[in-house]
Amino acid sequence: MSDGTIVINGNSHPFKPGQTILEAAEDAGIPIPTLCHLKGATPTGACRLCVVEVAGARNLLASCSTPAEAGMEIQTESPTVVRSRKMTLELLLSSGNHDCIDDGSVKDPKALFDARAEADGHSEHLCPSWGDCKLQEYALEYGATGTAYPKTPPLYPPELKNPLIIRDFSRCILCGRCVQACNEVQVNEAISHGYRGAESKIVALGDLPLSESSCVFCGECIQACPTGALVEKKAKGIWRPWDVETIRTTCPYCGVGCQQTLHVKEGKIVKVTGDEEALPNKGRLCVKGRFGYDFIYSEERLKTPLIREDGELREASWDEALDLVADKLKTIIGESGADAVAGVSCARSINEDSYQMQKLFRGVFKTNNIDHCART
Ligand code: SF4
Ligand code: SF4
Ligand code: SF4
Structure with a gap:
C-alpha cells in the first residue's frame, strides 16, 4: 500500500513506506546506476554512483541510502548528476588496472575489448571479466575514459592459488559487495575490508589466500562482484553473457532444491549461478551447486544399471x-x-x-x- 508519492524526473510515482529513493525509482521502472548496492544487504552508499538531485538538498544524495519521503522532487539524470557520476567513474578507472576502456581515442572501445577477448580470452593480460563488468558498462555509458586523474598502479598481485576463484585485486574497486555477500547474505564471515587508504584491500582472515582461510568456496562473492576482480576459474575465457543460453533448473545435489541458472555454450554447461528471484535460495548456492557440474561430462558416469x-x-x-x-x-x-x-x-x-x-x-x-x- 502506498504511503504517498514522490516526483521523479517530473512525474509522480507512488512509493511504499520504508523504501529508499533507489527502490522507489526501480519500482517506477527508472534505472539508476549502482556499483556497491547489493539487494537485501545494508546500503553503504560507498560508490556514490547512484547519486540523485533532490530539490532543496544542499548536496547530491546517494539514492541507495536515502529514504523516499512524500513530496520529494528528484532528478536522476540532471547535468549535475551526470557530471558527478562521470567523475566517480573516472576516479574508479584511475585506480588499479582498468585497461579495457583505453584513453578515449578509440572510437568503439567495447568492440576493441571484445575483439581482444575473442582472440585470446585466456590471456593473463586481459581482464578476467571477459566483458561482464558493470564498471565497463557505466564507463561507456557516461563517457568516462580513465584519463581525468593520474593513475594509481595496482599494489597487489592476483591470487590464483585455489582451483575455483580468481581474485584479481587490480580490477577491484573496493565496492564491498563481496564482503556483504559473504557476511550478510551467506553469513560465512570469511572476508573483510583490510588495510587503510591507498593500501585498502579485501582480505581473508589476516590477508591469507582463500584456500587457507575460512572460505567455503560458495562463490557468492563472485556473483556479487560487479567487475573482473572475482571470477570463476573454470569460466574464464569461455563464458560471456551474450554467448550462452541460460536454463533455470533445480540443483541436482541435495533435497534443499536451490534454484540455479545453467549457462550453456555449444551444448555444455560453462557456468552456474543462483537464481536471485527464486526460493528457497534467492541466489545463494553452495560450493557443490555452483562449481560441481563437471561430473556430468565424466567418462566414468554410469549410464545403465x-x-x-x-x-x-x-x-x-x-x-x-x-x-x-x-x-x-x-x-x-x-x-x-x-x-x-x-x-x-x-x-x-x-x-x-x-x-x-x-x-x-x-x-x-x-x-x-x-x-x-x-x-x-
Ligand atoms: S574490471 Fe571492468 S573496467 Fe576494469 S578492466 Fe575489467 S572490464 Fe574493464
Ligand atoms: S566463496 Fe563464499 S565463503 Fe568464500 S569469500 Fe566468497 S562468499 Fe565468502
Ligand atoms: S572484489 Fe569485487 S565485489 Fe569485492 S570489493 Fe572488489 S570489486 Fe567489489
Whole structure:
C-alpha cells in the first residue's frame, strides 16, 4: 500500500513506506546506476554512483541510502548528476588496472575489448571479466575514459592459488559487495575490508589466500562482484553473457532444491549461478551447486544399471534390474520380515523422490528402516 508519492524526473510515482529513493525509482521502472548496492544487504552508499538531485538538498544524495519521503522532487539524470557520476567513474578507472576502456581515442572501445577477448580470452593480460563488468558498462555509458586523474598502479598481485576463484585485486574497486555477500547474505564471515587508504584491500582472515582461510568456496562473492576482480576459474575465457543460453533448473545435489541458472555454450554447461528471484535460495548456492557440474561430462558416469554376477558387474536394462531388486526384496521380506530390509535414498535425489521412497518403504513394505545419504 502506498504511503504517498514522490516526483521523479517530473512525474509522480507512488512509493511504499520504508523504501529508499533507489527502490522507489526501480519500482517506477527508472534505472539508476549502482556499483556497491547489493539487494537485501545494508546500503553503504560507498560508490556514490547512484547519486540523485533532490530539490532543496544542499548536496547530491546517494539514492541507495536515502529514504523516499512524500513530496520529494528528484532528478536522476540532471547535468549535475551526470557530471558527478562521470567523475566517480573516472576516479574508479584511475585506480588499479582498468585497461579495457583505453584513453578515449578509440572510437568503439567495447568492440576493441571484445575483439581482444575473442582472440585470446585466456590471456593473463586481459581482464578476467571477459566483458561482464558493470564498471565497463557505466564507463561507456557516461563517457568516462580513465584519463581525468593520474593513475594509481595496482599494489597487489592476483591470487590464483585455489582451483575455483580468481581474485584479481587490480580490477577491484573496493565496492564491498563481496564482503556483504559473504557476511550478510551467506553469513560465512570469511572476508573483510583490510588495510587503510591507498593500501585498502579485501582480505581473508589476516590477508591469507582463500584456500587457507575460512572460505567455503560458495562463490557468492563472485556473483556479487560487479567487475573482473572475482571470477570463476573454470569460466574464464569461455563464458560471456551474450554467448550462452541460460536454463533455470533445480540443483541436482541435495533435497534443499536451490534454484540455479545453467549457462550453456555449444551444448555444455560453462557456468552456474543462483537464481536471485527464486526460493528457497534467492541466489545463494553452495560450493557443490555452483562449481560441481563437471561430473556430468565424466567418462566414468554410469549410464545403465549394473548387475553383479559371479563377482563381476555386467550392464543390464532398467526392467531387468528393477525386476531383480523387486524379487530380492519380496524374498527377504517373505523369509525374514519387513524390518530385514532398509532403504537409503541418494543425497542427489530431489525432495519429491525421497518422499516417494519413504512412502514405498513405510506404506508398502511396512518398515521404518529408511535413511538419506548425506554424502555426495
Ligand atoms: S574490471 Fe571492468 S573496467 Fe576494469 S578492466 Fe575489467 S572490464 Fe574493464
Ligand atoms: S566463496 Fe563464499 S565463503 Fe568464500 S569469500 Fe566468497 S562468499 Fe565468502
Ligand atoms: S572484489 Fe569485487 S565485489 Fe569485492 S570489493 Fe572488489 S570489486 Fe567489489
